[in-house]
Amino acid sequence: MIRVLVADDHAAVRAGLVLILEGAPDMEVVGEAGDGRSAVEMAVRLRPDVVLMDVRMPLLDGISATRELAGVADVLILTTFDVDEYVFGALRAGAAGFLLKNTDAESLVAAVRLVARGEGLISPSVTRKLIAAFSGAPPADPAALESLTPREREVLAGLGRGLSNAEIARSLGIAEATAKTHVSRVLAKLGLRSRAQAAVYWSGL
Amino acid sequence: MIRVLVADDHAAVRAGLVLILEGAPDMEVVGEAGDGRSAVEMAVRLRPDVVLMDVRMPLLDGISATRELAGVADVLILTTFDVDEYVFGALRAGAAGFLLKNTDAESLVAAVRLVARGEGLISPSVTRKLIAAFSGAPPADPAALESLTPREREVLAGLGRGLSNAEIARSLGIAEATAKTHVSRVLAKLGLRSRAQAAVYWSGL
DNA sequence: ACGTCGCTACACCCTTCGATGTACGGCGGT
DNA sequence: ACCGCCGTACATCGAAGGGTGTAGCGACGT
Numbered sequence: 001m002i003r004v005l006v007a008d009d010h011a012a013v014r015a016g017l018v019l020i021l022e023g024a025p026d027m028e029v030v031g032e033a034g035d036g037r038s039a040v041e042m043a044v045r046l047r048p049d050v051v052l053m054d055v056r057m058p059l060l061d062g063i064s065a066t067r068e069l070a071g072v073a074d075v076l077i078l079t080t081f082d083v084d085e086y087v088f089g090a091l092r093a094g095a096a097g098f099l100l101k102n103t104d105a106e107s108l109v110a111a112v113r114l115v116a117r118g119e120g121l122i123s124p125s126v127t128r129k130l131i132a133a134f135s136g137a138p139p140a141d142p143a144a145l146e147s148l149t150p151r152e153r154e155v156l157a158g159l160g161r162g163l164s165n166a167e168i169a170r171s172l173g174i175a176e177a178t179a180k181t182h183v184s185r186v187l188a189k190l191g192l193r194s195r196a197q198a199a200v201y202w203s204g205l
Numbered sequence: 206m207i208r209v210l211v212a213d214d215h216a217a218v219r220a221g222l223v224l225i226l227e228g229a230p231d232m233e234v235v236g237e238a239g240d241g242r243s244a245v246e247m248a249v250r251l252r253p254d255v256v257l258m259d260v261r262m263p264l265l266d267g268i269s270a271t272r273e274l275a276g277v278a279d280v281l282i283l284t285t286f287d288v289d290e291y292v293f294g295a296l297r298a299g300a301a302g303f304l305l306k307n308t309d310a311e312s313l314v315a316a317v318r319l320v321a322r323g324e325g326l327i328s329p330s331v332t333r334k335l336i337a338a339f340s341g342a343p344p345a346d347p348a349a350l351e352s353l354t355p356r357e358r359e360v361l362a363g364l365g366r367g368l369s370n371a372e373i374a375r376s377l378g379i380a381e382a383t384a385k386t387h388v389s390r391v392l393a394k395l396g397l398r399s400r401a402q403a404a405v406y407w408s409g410l
Numbered sequence: 411a412c413g414t415c416g417c418t419a420c421a422c423c424c425t426t427c428g429a430t431g432t433a434c435g436g437c438g439g440t
Numbered sequence: 441a442c443c444g445c446c447g448t449a450c451a452t453c454g455a456a457g458g459g460t461g462t463a464g465c466g467a468c469g470t
Contacts, residue, residue: 044359044377051416068376070362070407133455151447162402165427177450184428196401197367203408354416370457382420389458399426400457 002116003030005048005073007065008032009057017052020105027112036060049116051075053095065094065191074115114169148188155182159195160202207321208235210253210278212270214262216242225310232317232324241265243269245273256280258300271300275372327339352394360387364400365407 004021006029014032021027023092030046032040037059043051051073055062066075074096080110096115099108148156151172156170169179183195192198209226211234213219219237226232235251238244242264248256249316256278260267268389271280279301300322304313353361362386363373388400399401 047437067366068362068367072359072362110239119390149446160405162399162405164399164401169213174447175449178448180428181449182447184430187428191385194367194369194400194401196364196404198365199401200365200408202320278421355418379417383418385458386419387417389460392458400459 002027002050002112003046003048004028004112005031005033005039005043005046007051007057007062008054008078009034010054013054019106020108021052021112022106024109024112027109034058036065038064039065042074043069048073050096052111052112053080054078076111076115085177099187107124114160145190148186152182152186152189156190156202157178157196158184159183159186162199207255207317208251208253209231209233209317210244210248210251210256212238212241212256212262212267213259214239215259218259222313224386226314226317228310229314229317232270232314239263241267243268244270248274248278253278255281255301255317257317259283281316281320286313348358349395353391357387357394358390360384361391361395361403361407364388364391364403367404 006014007020008017008102011034014034018029018032021029024029025112030048031042033042035058035122039051039057040060043146046072051066051069051082053062053066055077057065057117060068062077066077076097076099076120078099098112145153154172155168155175156173158171163171165179165183166176169176185199187193187195187198190201192201210230211219211222211226216239219239223234223237226234236247238247240263244256244262244267245265246259253334256271256274258267258271258280260282265273267282271282274280282300282303287377302316304316306332350358350361359375359377363376368386370378371381372389373388374381377384388403392398392400392403395403395406397406
């Protein structure tokens with residue numbers, strides 16, 4: 001029996017999804033959430049095999065919720081729009097799969113089974129974009145990155161590798177005190193509060 | 206009518222593919238190539254809509270051939286192995302899609318139609334890997350994850366988001382001292398020295 | 411019933427981090 | 441020539457992180 005948690009802020013949509021899922025003999029909806037926050041809480045508590053997660057939700061969006069659920073449950077992102085940011089954001093957040101809402105009931109059930117089996121899947125209509133982004137190497141630097149000096153970017157790269165201040169200093173041939181200064185500047189400019197967040201930012205392209 | 210070029214060094218495989226493709230009423234095999242070099246030449250000359258390209262071929266491998274055909278035709282990589290390098294290499298080379306050879310005839314035809322229509326697709330069995338690589342690539346040993354308790358994985362997920370001990374504690378509803386204990390255990394088990402490294406590890410899946 | 415394992419919690423201690431202030435030399439533009 | 445930005449460097453200090461030990465509790469398997 002595949003245990004599924006449904007998260008969508010529209011009660012009607014939720015009801016529809018539940019109806020479809022319960023119609024499958026091997027599936028069981030163990031919970032419903034109307035916002036991202038409670039989706040995370042319920043997932044942690046109920047330990048479903050798969051979470052059907054809407055992108056647009058109150059309190060906490062589906063992408064962030066997915067990020068928080070990394071390692072807790074496999075998340076299947078379900079949304080109306082195939083906007084790039086959603087796809088990539090979802091994948092970066094660790095989503096197991098990504099489906100558009102125009103997917104028919106049969107495909108939906110099949111998708112849930114796939115994810116539960118540990119296999120990922122993506123809507124064909126968005127795959128092309130994924131491929132384009134994947135092969136089109138230059139990942140487009142976020143605006144904040146522009147505000148960094150070259151030296152600060154080098155320091156950020158060190159942070160992105162999980163280096164300590166001493167290690168960064170050594171790799172750049174400067175004093176640790178100087179490295180610390182740069183680290184502070186980088187954090188301030190990027191609006192981050194710790195080197196760990198900088199590492200996350202860095203790996204998030 | 207979808208014009209297809211088949212490139213595979215095994216005549217038997219080529220014959221099988223041609224048989225399948227010609228069986229579709231809307232497809233036409235306009236040429237066959239036994240190596241990468243002639244595949245490129247024929248594609249340039251015959252201008253097929255889709256090139257079915259094997260990875261392992263003499264003279265020029267399928268990945269390189271795909272790279273040379275960027276802009277000339279949509280390439281559908283077809284291989285026996287779902288080795289990572291093939292998938293990523295193919296995508297970086299600009300492949301429109303990627304399929305394993307164990308794909309049944311029906312799916313193969315459907316895949317060719319999809320690519321011809323300008324949509325990409327990827328075998329579900331490799332999608333998970335694609336997702337992994339897309340969210341981050343570096344050397345992370347997923348095996349070590351197994352040694353973590355569920356709770357520790359939750360803590361690791363928190364570290365992966367750049368959270369502080371206090372924030373992790375709050376999100377899990379436990380005391381900060383407890384969170385610190387878990388963090389220490391996670392770092393020890395994964396052989397890491399700081400939460401920043403844990404964040405890097407996490408984004409590397 | 412017992413032992414093991416996982417989750418929780420707290421204490422102690424030392425290290426690292428991050429913020430802030432100050433300072434000096436170089437470089438480019440006005 | 442002057443000014444502003446950048447990179448370098450150091451000191452100080454409070455906050456956060458990380459190691460280690462101890463311990464109670466519930467679940468599970470033997």
